[in-house]
Amino acid sequence: MEKDCNCHSSEECSCGAGCDCHGEELPxxxxxxxxxxxxxxxxxxxxxxVxxxxxxxxxPQNENEEEEDEVLIYRYEENEDGEDPTLDDIESEEEYERVSAEFFEIFFEEDEESEEN
Known part of the structure; x- marks a missing residue:
């Protein structure tokens, strides 16, 4: 099953979603x-x-290159005009576990598979 990481690109992508979002500078x-x-x-x-x-x-962008990057995950909602999106905290541990597992699968599963080959 092909995943959709919603980056809105149609080129080949390393996350497996067919989007090429990882070859570009991050927003x-x-x-x-x-x-x-x-x-x-x-x-x-x-x-x-999810x-x-x-x-x-x-x-978060680190000023100190030696610090380890911390991935933060939020609920995301765009308003009707597509501007000023709303980010909300994930309140339950169960929801966070489901979402973080899906995030890992979408963004890192293919990287691990290619390292194994």
Whole structure:
């Protein structure tokens, strides 16, 4: 079954969705976290559906190259005009586990398969 990471490209893609989203520069989203008033630039890894809902995976851009990247996953919803999307926290552990498993499958499964060959 072909996955759709919703990057809106039709070229060959390394995530298996047929989108070529990983060969391009990542889009940037600016987020303000609850513990800070400062906006943080985050690279958008992808937008993907799970169980009829849409989610977004982002990685905060690190000033310190030695720090390990942390993937953050949120519920994602666009308004009717496609501007100013809404990001919501995932509240339950069960939902987070399902979504993170699907994220891993979409974005990393093919990479592991190609390393094995």
């Amino acid at each position: 940037v989203l600016y987020l303000t976290f609850d513990d800070s008033d400062e906006e943080v630039a985050c690279d958008v890894l992808g937008i993907f559906p 169980d009829g809902k849409t989610y977004i995976a982002v990685v």
